[in-house]
Amino acid sequence: MEQSIASARKPNFLKKIVQSFGSFVIDDIKGLGDFALFTIKFFYWSVKPPFRVKLGFDQLFFIGNKSVFIVCLTGAFTGMVMAYQMYYGSKLISMDTFVGPIVSMSLARELSPVLTGLIVAGRAGAAMAAQIGTMKVTEQIDALEVMGVDANQYLAVPRILAGTIALPILTIIHGFVGNLGSYLIGTKVLGIDEVMYFSKLSQLMFLEDFFQGIIKAFFFGFIIACIGTYHGFSVSGGAEGVGKGTNLAVVWGMITVLVVDFFLTSFLVHIL
Amino acid sequence: MENAVEVINLTKRFGEHTVLDNLNFNIVRGKITTILGFSGAGKSTLMKHILGLLKPTSGMLRVLDTDLSTLNRVGLREFRRNFGMLFQYAALFDSMTSFENVAFPLREFTKLNEAEIKDKGFKLLKSVGLEEISYHKLPSELSGGMRKRVGLARALALSPKIMLYDEPTTGLDPITTNMVNELIKDTTDAHKDIGLTSIIISHDVKATLKISDYVAFLDHGKIIEHRPVDEFLESKEPLVRRFLEL
Numbered sequence: 288m289e290q291s292i293a294s295a296r297k298p299n300f301l302k303k304i305v306q307s308f309g310s311f312v313i314d315d316i317k318g319l320g321d322f323a324l325f326t327i328k329f330f331y332w333s334v335k336p337p338f339r340v341k342l343g344f345d346q347l348f349f350i351g352n353k354s355v356f357i358v359c360l361t362g363a364f365t366g367m368v369m370a371y372q373m374y375y376g377s378k379l380i381s382m383d384t385f386v387g388p389i390v391s392m393s394l395a396r397e398l399s400p401v402l403t404g405l406i407v408a409g410r411a412g413a414a415m416a417a418q419i420g421t422m423k424v425t426e427q428i429d430a431l432e433v434m435g436v437d438a439n440q441y442l443a444v445p446r447i448l449a450g451t452i453a454l455p456i457l458t459i460i461h462g463f464v465g466n467l468g469s470y471l472i473g474t475k476v477l478g479i480d481e482v483m484y485f486s487k488l489s490q491l492m493f494l495e496d497f498f499q500g501i502i503k504a505f506f507f508g509f510i511i512a513c514i515g516t517y518h519g520f521s522v523s524g525g526a527e528g529v530g531k532g533t534n535l536a537v538v539w540g541m542i543t544v545l546v547v548d549f550f551l552t553s554f555l556v557h558i559l
Numbered sequence: 560m561e562n563a564v565e566v567i568n569l570t571k572r573f574g575e576h577t578v579l580d581n582l583n584f585n586i587v588r589g590k591i592t593t594i595l596g597f598s599g600a601g602k603s604t605l606m607k608h609i610l611g612l613l614k615p616t617s618g619m620l621r622v623l624d625t626d627l628s629t630l631n632r633v634g635l636r637e638f639r640r641n642f643g644m645l646f647q648y649a650a651l652f653d654s655m656t657s658f659e660n661v662a663f664p665l666r667e668f669t670k671l672n673e674a675e676i677k678d679k680g681f682k683l684l685k686s687v688g689l690e691e692i693s694y695h696k697l698p699s700e701l702s703g704g705m706r707k708r709v710g711l712a713r714a715l716a717l718s719p720k721i722m723l724y725d726e727p728t729t730g731l732d733p734i735t736t737n738m739v740n741e742l743i744k745d746t747t748d749a750h751k752d753i754g755l756t757s758i759i760i761s762h763d764v765k766a767t768l769k770i771s772d773y774v775a776f777l778d779h780g781k782i783i784e785h786r787p788v789d790e791f792l793e794s795k796e797p798l799v800r801r802f803l804e805l
Contacts, residue, residue: 337667426650433610434664434717435639 318521325439325517329447332440339445346449350411350512354457357410361402362461366390366468369398374477384483388491390469391462395496399462400454401548404507407454408540412515415446416536419519420529428520443516450512451505458504462497495559503551510547511540563588563721563756564609568618571604571780578604580780581618586773589754591747593767595802596777602760605777606723609758610642611635623720640668643714647726649706651698657684657709658694664716683712686749687742704735711742715750722746724759728766736766744770764802768792776802 369390377383419442422428431438473479518536522528564586571579578601586592596602607613608620611627620627623641630638651660661680665671671679684694687708698706707727714722724743728736747757761767768774768788775785776799784791784799794800 421653425648425653426646427652430644430646430650430652432612432636433639433642433644433723434667435636436667437636 321521322513322517325443325520326513328439329443329513332437333444333448335440339441342441342445343448346445347453349414350407350446350449351453351456354407354410354453355460357406358403358457358461359464361406362394362399362464363468365398365402365461366394366465366470367472369393369465370469370472370477374473374479383477383479384487385491386473386477386479387469387484387488390473391466391488391492392496394462394465394469395492395500397500397548397552399458399465400500400503400507401544403454403458403461403504404511404544404548405541407450407457407508408511408514408544409537411450411453412511412540413533413537415450415512415515416518416522416533417529419516420522420532423520423522424525424529439520443520446516447509447512450515451509454508454511455501455504458500462500499552499555499559502555503548506547506551507544510543514540514543561588561754562586562621563623563754564758565621566605566608566618567621569605569608569615569620570617571601571608571613572616578780579608579615582780582782584775584782584785586756586758588756589747589751590772591743591757591759591770592773592775593759593761593771594775594777595761595764595767597762597802600777601780602762602777603725606725606758606760609721610639610644610723640717641720642723643717643719643721644723644725645707645710645714645727647729649698649710651706651709651713653698656695656697657689657701657705657712660698660709661712661716664713668717679716680712683716684709686715687712687746702735703731704738707731707735707739708742711746715746718750718753720753720755722755722757724757724761726761726763727759728761728763736763740766740770764805 370386373386373389374383377385377389419428422442428438428442431441470484474481474484515536518532518539521535522532562585566582566584566586569579569582570577582605594602594605604613608615608627609622611620611622611630614628622638625638627635627638651657652663655663658677658680661683662676665676665679669676681691681694685691689705689708689712693701693705693709698709701709722743727739727743731739743757743759747755759767759771768791771788773786774788774791776783776791776794776796778798784794784796786794791799792803794803
């Protein structure tokens with residue numbers, strides 16, 4: 288009797304597993320498709336008047352100016368830590384004078400764009416999703432639509448453009464402060480000769496290294512802002528929905544930065 | 560009588576679920592019409608059709624003599640400027656002050672300069688009974704009643720031909736409810752010259768019947784009663800009677 292009950296339940300259990308896996312896959316593919324459409328539509332919205340320049344500058348101030356402190360802080364400590372690590376590593380093979388270019392190259396090509404991207408995803412990406420999500424659940428987006436304002440264009444375009452412009456600038460600031468931290472630790476604390484430090488730096492650092500980082504930052508800024516705004520518009524329900532949307536914006540923003548970084552690196556190392 | 564809205568054989572289905580079922584009724588221009596019904600009766604879906612935010616599965620809507628099905632996305636967006644809407648919780652932009660909320664549609668859609676916008680914005684806020692001290696306050700600093708007033712001033716900014724009120728008195732205390740009702744009545748009367756049509760979506764029967772000229776009762780996607788308010792009060796429809804006697 289028990290065996291027959293167990294065998295009767297088995298197909299249901301399997302069916303449920305297949306169903307939940309299937310709906311998970313379908314939902315994810317649908318979400319990816321919606322996001323791709325949203326991103327494509329952005330290009331149409333951004334060339335269609337009216338052009339809201341003031342809103343763009345407001346967002347640039349929010350994403351850029353208000354992230355400067357945290358970017359500087361992260362940059363300084365990254366540069367200082369890197370200088371320590373590189374110094375003790377390179378000293379083993381008597382190449383401690385190479386600390387400057389190694390840290391500088393790491394920052395320019397990789398650390399500055401990626402760390403700045405992660406900071407902006409956590410700070411501005413989350414804020415974008417939360418702001419737009421709150422506007423959605425409190426009917427502010429409906430109010431825009433009823434007035435005849437294209438809510439997608441009004442809210443998404445200034446944020447995405449500002450994110451795309453702000454991240455390269457923040458990356459440059461991060462790199463500059465990181466180099467400053469590395470220089471201070473390398474020359475003033477670890478005793479590397481200043482002249483050697485700068486001489487190696489000028490010998491081994493090229494403009495291409497900086498370009499690689501800036502190109503990456505440009506893509507990261509665009510992607511983070513797209514993900515933040517998309518998850519804001521996708522919010523449903525009340526406060527719980529806003530929390531979920533914000534969480535998704537941060538998680539996907541950070542993951543995407545790391546994944547896109549790999550593909551961009553493998554492409555850029557061949558052309559730069 | 561001239562109609563502001565004509566609903567002709569309107570049906571809306573979401574999948575298998577029929578939300579609006581072959582509706583036929585008109586909303587008279589220059590009057591206050593209340594659409595009553597239980598939660599889930601299809602009131603909000605009907606309102607979204609009137610605004611052109613949803614497309615019917617079949618049937619049509621003629622609003623201000625325009626067949627909405629003939630308008631494309633951009634045309635619909637422009638057409639919506641004929642509407643003003645007061646949302647249930649006012650839906651004020653929370654990063655803007657009362658004045659900025661009212662100035663928003665003026666800045667977006669008119670060529671008025673800043674001095675003219677300030678003048679018109681202040682006049683609108685004054686017309687809905689707000690004192691100057693609240694003009695530069697954020698929505699979070701205003702009471703529920705004050706927010707409704709700002710929402711109404713914002714909705715009236717572009718001189719709409721149709722005003723929609725979504726559950727305007729839900730969640731308000733009796734005094735504020737009365738105030739909002741008077742405001743709706745006064746607003747409609749004050750704009751009689753342009754034939755402002757007011758449509759109230761509500762389930763608050765006592766609050767809205769006092770000010771309505773016509774009442775339509777929606778149940779399970781069908782209009783089961785649509786009459787002038789005094790006739791509606793005498794309705795023999797069992798469901799309407801139950802609703803009125805609540």
